[in-house]
Amino acid sequence: MEAYREVWAQQRAAFVASRPNWEAEHGTEYDTDQRVFEDEIRRFRRGSELIRTNSDARLAFQLTNETFRRGQKTSWRLFQLIFLVSQIPGIVALSDPNGPDVVDRSMVDIVYFPTGGGKTEAYLATIVFHCFFDRLRGKTAGVTAWTRFPLRLLTLQQTQRVADVIGLAELVRRGHSDPRLSGTHVDGFAVGYFVGQGGSPNEIVDPTSDRYASPEAQVTWSKVNDSETRQDWKRVVRCPSCRTTTITVEYDAIRARLLHRCSQPNCQFPNGELPIFIVDNEVYRYLPCVIVGTIDKLAGLGNQRKFALLYGDVDGRCKVHGYYKGRCCQKDCTDVRRLQREARDGLSGPTLFVQDELHLLKEGLGTFDSHYETFSQVLLREAGLPLPIKIIASSATIEAFGRQVNHLYGRSPNEARVFPGLGPTLGQSFYAETLEHPQRLYVGLIPHNKTIFNMILELIELYHREIQALQVLGPTSSNPYGGGLVPGGQQWRMLLDCYTSSLTYFLAGRELNSVHTDLEGDVIPNLLRDGLSPIVISELTGSTSTDEVSRILERLDLPAVGSRSSDALLATSMISHGVDLDRLNAMIFDGMPRQNAEYIQASSRVGRTHVGIVFTCFHPARERDRSHYAYFAKYHEFLGQLVEPVAINRWSRFSINRTLPGLFMGVLLQILANRSREANPNKYYMLDFVRGRINDGSLRWEQFVQMLEQAYGVGTPTTQGEMSFREEIRLRVRQYFDWILSxxxxxxxxxxxxxxxxxxxxRDVDEAIPIELDSLGTEWVA
Known part of the structure; x- marks a missing residue:
């Protein structure tokens, strides 16, 4: 890295020599970029020094590498290794709160690298290092990292990747002789799938033992006890140890646990039980070291008192059902003799938040999340975390990141840091160099004398006809493209298998439904009439159930065999993130997405391993689409520079109206209820009990105001927005107290x-209704 400084100096000299005014026009910006690189050198040097001088950091680093080696990773990409080592000082600072590296914990590090470049592995390596170092510094239990995704589909896809790595880390931990890692009073590494919204059960309770059991609880109980239907909850399809798809979902009635079990007789996990928890209540009870979930679950802070467990506020452990607060978290557990009431030594809350796809936290979602994010930081301080929580984010498209970090996490724009920084020239840096061969081919199409609807139907049919025609070519046929592959050979078949699936992206579900209907009614019969195989049509939209999404993705990841020779996947914007399938390499756009970042992310679903082709079909009646078609080549040349800044406003006038009730309940349930040491803190849900506490002076409105002002970051307001929020908090809290006492x-x-x-x-807001011109451009339709 130090030698690369010379490249910066040489390139500067070349710029100055070629353009006399270059220094005045670009010198300051060039200096800024070079200082970023100098800071990266400094942090990498500091991390390397700690590996040499700190025995715990060195051992955690070695075990991290061993974990990934077992996962068949033989080397790191340069930016991955430097990112991991650069994060070590901030992690090691947890064992030295007064040391020089504490300042690094306030920084929000954003991994910014092209889609498919290895961002996920970079932050997974950091998580694994953090888990090992936590055990070595004396943390025996509790959540270490919480990885949040904006979309359900992202979580579903990434859960397998996280489970693979953490499962291998658990095997490494179990096999190590250091009692801090494998001692009898040390919890193992595990993953918590924390999604809700139908992704997995919130809890499992025998309805015959709970007179208040809801109809949903009864359905869950019935499904749990059916060996076939409970397989719908399979969230990990491949064993991290055996690398086989020999996973079944089983129910352990004694522990009230939904298990993922590997049936391989030589599986290294005890009894084949994978270290993953997929039921919300199990996540609360067992506190896995890594939580993988959607950002929406933060809303639980205002509804679920058990959330305090995740932040390290634990009273003890039930001998059967895991950790508890006040009483056992399993409703039907009534034997108080099972409760070990002493707090667990070495148990604490998370010290790392990882936010994937940062650019999706925008508009209403980003604003609401920002209020809960800063409240989370207040809760962690309340639970005893002495240092700021470390925040890592990742994105492949980002602009004005400092402002977004400021609004989202309440941290200064100067505490936002992108890694890796820019290089001295476009397309070249110390970490990567842009190669000339294409990753994706973009084709722009606009219909003439036909509608875009008919053009897309024809395009899907022609594409699959061509693929199937190539599949039936034999060794005696010539290669129609003049390449070196022999038709019908193994390499020929393997290459075609990567292109048997097409993905069509729709801006509206209504258009998707119409295309689906005509594919079934016209295109498939045409293919069958000509002796070709039918297309298997699947949909991925916001209304697709989590179980169905899981089945579709699992099927698309398998090689095409037998009658399933072609797949047509129809999707809306939910496909834009988190679908990482090597067998998706052909994509069709039904119109131009409204934002450039969305277009970049969506088209990045194809061409991740093999060259992909993207057909962008434009609406002839839309002026914006016609403009994109006219400047198609120039637009794609500058695509990365056209990304819009994220639209987010923490101080949106009406946002506090939606978030304040939840944060008010969060202060009541997560802070004041736990401070009271009440034998049954669940009473704080109840109106009569809280009214009594207000009347006897145990609860005062000033307590709520103080905590809420900290949560919103308005303790010492300096702007009009902050002052407005502060006034609203004081007005509303008094109003809430009046309602409670009435x-x-x-x-x-x-x-x-x-x-x-x-x-x-x-996302608990009114559904937005998009409106647009019809295909003829004559009227607005919803």
Missing amino acids: PSGGSSFVSDILIPKPMTSL
Whole structure:
């Protein structure tokens, strides 16, 4: 890295020699980029020094490399290794709160690299190092890292990747002789799948033992006890140890646990039980070291008192069902003799948040999340975390990142840091060099004398006809493209298998439904009439269930065999992120997405390993589409520079109206209830109990105001937005107290009398209705 400084100097001299005014026009910006690189050298040097001088850091680094070696990774990409080593000082600072590296924990590090370049592995390596170092510094239990994804599909795809790595790390931990890692009082490494919204059960309770059991709980209980239907909850399809798809979902009635079990007789996991928890209540009870979930789950801070467990606020452990707060988290566990009431030594809350696809936290979702993010930081301080939580994010498209970090996490724009920084020239840096061969081919199409609807149908049919025609060519046929591969040979078949699936992206579900109908009614019969195989049509939209999404992705990842020779995947914007399949290499756009970042992300679903082809079909009646078609080549030349800044405003006037009820309940359930040491903290849900605590002076409105001002970051307001929020907090809290003290009109819970009610999801807003011109450009349609 130090030798690369000379490249910066040489390139500067070349620029100055070629353009006399270059220094005045670009010198300052060039200096800024070079200082970023100098800071990367400094951090890498510091991390390397700690590996040499700190025995715990060195051992954690060695075990991290051993974990990835077992996963068949033989080398790191340069930026991955430097990122990992550069994160070590901030992690090691946890064992030295007064040391020189503490300042690094306030920095928000954003891994910015092209899609498919290895961002996920970079932050996974950091997570694994953090898990090992936590055990070595004396943390025996509790969550280490919480990885959050904006979309359900992202979580589903990434869970297998995280489970693979953490599962191997657990095997490495179990095999090490150091008692800090493998001692009898040390919890193992595990993954918690924390999604909800139908992704997995919130809890499993025998309805016959719970008179308040909901209809959903009864359905869950029925499904749990059916050996076939509970396989729908399979969230990991491949054993991290055996690398085989020999996983079944089983139910352990004694522990009330939904298990992923490998049936291979020589599986290295005890009894084949994979270290993964997929039920929300199990995540609370067993506190896996890594949580993988959607950002929406943060809304649970205002609805679920068990959330405090994730942040390290634990009273003890039930001998059967895991950790608890106040009482056992498993409703049907009533034997108090099982409760070990002493707090667990070495148990603490998370010290790392990882946010994937940072650019998706925008508009309403980003604003609501920003309020819960800063409240989370208040909760961690309340739970005893002495240092700021470390935040790592990743994105393949980003602009104005400092402002987004400021609004999202309440940290200064100067505390936002992108890695790796820019190089001295476009397309070249110390970490990577842009090669000339293409990764994706973009083709722009606009219909003439036909609608875009008919053009897309024809395009899908022609594409699959061509692929199937190439599949039936034999060794005696000539290669129609003049390449070196022999038709019908093994390499020929393997290459074609990577192109048997097409992906069509729709801006609206209505158009997707119409194309689906005509594919089944016209295209498939045409193929069958000509002796070709039918297309298997699948949909991935916001209404597709998590179980169905899992089945579709699992099937698409398998080689095409037998009658399933072609797949046509129809999708909306949910496909834009988190679908990493080598067998998706052909894509069709039904119109131009509204944002350039969306177009980049969506088209990046293809061409990840093999060269992909993208057909962008434009609406002839839309002026914007016609402009994109006219400047198609120039637009793609500057595609990366056209990414829009993320639209987010923490101080949006109406946002506090939606988030304040939830954060008010969060202060009540997560902070004040736990401070009270009440024998049954669940009473703080109840309106009559809270009313009594207000009347006897145990709860005061000033307590809520103080915590909420910290949560929103308005303790010492300096801007008009901050002052407005501060006034709103004080007004609303007094109003909430008046409502609590007033006759309830039959309400039993505090949350029932708040208007609006606490959010149950950060997307808990009215559904947006997109409107656009019809295909003829004559009228607006919804």
